[in-house]
Amino acid sequence: MQQIVDFILELEKLKGVTRKVRPLGLDRYENSAEHSWQIALMAASLAHYAAQPVEIGRVIGMLLVHDIGEIDAGDVMVFVEGGWEERQAAELAAVTRIFGMLPEPQGAAFLALWREFEFGETPEARFAHAVDRAMPVLLNLSNKGQSWVENGVSYERVVRRIAPEIAAGCPALWAYLEFRLEEARQKGWFGA
Amino acid sequence: MQQIVDFILELEKLKGVTRKVRPLGLDRYENSAEHSWQIALMAASLAHYAAQPVEIGRVIGMLLVHDIGEIDAGDVMVFVEGGWEERQAAELAAVTRIFGMLPEPQGAAFLALWREFEFGETPEARFAHAVDRAMPVLLNLSNKGQSWVENGVSYERVVRRIAPEIAAGCPALWAYLEFRLEEARQKGWFGA
Numbered sequence: 001m002q003q004i005v006d007f008i009l010e011l012e013k014l015k016g017v018t019r020k021v022r023p024l025g026l027d028r029y030e031n032s033a034e035h036s037w038q039i040a041l042m043a044a045s046l047a048h049y050a051a052q053p054v055e056i057g058r059v060i061g062m063l064l065v066h067d068i069g070e071i072d073a074g075d076v077m078v079f080v081e082g083g084w085e086e087r088q089a090a091e092l093a094a095v096t097r098i099f100g101m102l103p104e105p106q107g108a109a110f111l112a113l114w115r116e117f118e119f120g121e122t123p124e125a126r127f128a129h130a131v132d133r134a135m136p137v138l139l140n141l142s143n144k145g146q147s148w149v150e151n152g153v154s155y156e157r158v159v160r161r162i163a164p165e166i167a168a169g170c171p172a173l174w175a176y177l178e179f180r181l182e183e184a185r186q187k188g189w190f191g192a
Numbered sequence: 193m194q195q196i197v198d199f200i201l202e203l204e205k206l207k208g209v210t211r212k213v214r215p216l217g218l219d220r221y222e223n224s225a226e227h228s229w230q231i232a233l234m235a236a237s238l239a240h241y242a243a244q245p246v247e248i249g250r251v252i253g254m255l256l257v258h259d260i261g262e263i264d265a266g267d268v269m270v271f272v273e274g275g276w277e278e279r280q281a282a283e284l285a286a287v288t289r290i291f292g293m294l295p296e297p298q299g300a301a302f303l304a305l306w307r308e309f310e311f312g313e314t315p316e317a318r319f320a321h322a323v324d325r326a327m328p329v330l331l332n333l334s335n336k337g338q339s340w341v342e343n344g345v346s347y348e349r350v351v352r353r354i355a356p357e358i359a360a361g362c363p364a365l366w367a368y369l370e371f372r373l374e375e376a377r378q379k380g381w382f383g384a
Contacts, residue, residue, distance in 0.1 A: 001241075001368045007237060008230065008233070008237065008327075009334055011230055012215050012230075013216075014226075015215040015222070016215065023208065024201065024204040024205075025204070025205075030207070033225075033226035034206075034207045034226040034229065036229045037206075037225045037226065037232075038200065038207075040256055041200070041257070044253070044256075044298070045196050045199060045200065045294060046196060048298070049193075056249075057249035057252075060253075060256075061252075064229065064233055064252075106236070106237055110236075138200060138201060139201075139204075142201055172193060173193065176194075
């Protein structure tokens with residue numbers, strides 16, 4: 001029991017890992033713990049629109065654990081270019097350490113979910129990626145492009161980076177966002 | 193799609209509903225969104241210790257939605273006495289409104305999970321309650337009783353309020369906490 005308690009308290013640290021978007025109406029940055037909660041419910045709400053039928057429990061599991069590596073590695077905006085391999089190695093080391101705090105088979109089960117998400121090859125992982133990519137877009141579309149403007153991210157860079165993953169995992173969501181992103185472009189809600 | 197997006201953005205508000213405990217090492221109060229994320233993973237980690245076998249997917253679903261009524265009703269500490277029926281009615285009205293934003297059957301599915309948790313009658317709901325009750329205790333045990341001290345909550349009141357639910361849903365967790373709470377009492381980590 002003490003091992004499990006230590007693991008749960010280790011998770012506390014994700015509440016202090018901040019992202020680049022602000023929650024609507026709040027004067028602070030979002031943290032990766034509350035983000036993980038929201039996208040788990042987003043996935044459940046959108047499951048019907050997944051590109052292929054998915055086991056939603058596994059999608060939710062992946063989304064709940066996918067950012068835990070940030071406890072050691074921190075959050076990096078999806079638009080940062082380069083350093084991807086080093087970053088993946090750092091996150092793998094982190095989750096190996098953190099899930100390793102748990103007795104088996106639970107530690108291995110969480111690590112398997114994390115790897116499935118990272119590899120992105122199953123229908124569940126592709127759908128989970130689509131949801132994870134789309135959430136900050138929805139916030140920016142409600143926030144006058146706050147994190148795009150603050151970080152100088154252009155319309156083209158957003159579309160190039162997120163379109164393939166969202167379209168592959170949840171085509172109807174991409175169709176919706178494509179239209180909304182064009183509206184946002186006309187309003188000037190992007191960085192240079 | 194727009195209905196689902198509106199629902200997901202409505203969930204934003206739970207990130208601004210604050211609780212009485214502080215995340216470890218952070219100088220702010222916990223919000224109900226990050227709390228919901230953490231107890232979903234806590235339930236997955238402890239599933240083996242549930243009083244009866246549980247379908248863990250339903251437990252996680254309940255924990256992800258159980259606090260959404262606080263978007264309209266706010267968070268009230270579990271130790272506040274009285275007003276329980278009014279509070280439950282307010283939360284039911286809130287989740288009826290919020291889950292009603294979704295197309296069916298998803299809105300009804302979330303409402304069913306919320307009701308199952310509230311009624312607390314299935315093995316899954318009892319286990320979910322045990323986890324929800326225990327999490328702030330674990331934080332207080334790592335935080336010198338921060339929210340107990342700040343809110344004048346005595347050892348006796350904590351034990352009276354949480355012991356039955358935790359023991360019913362997860363006896364091994366109660367056995368662990370009972371010992372730790374006694375240690376905390378000896379250290380003076382409670383209010384008067």
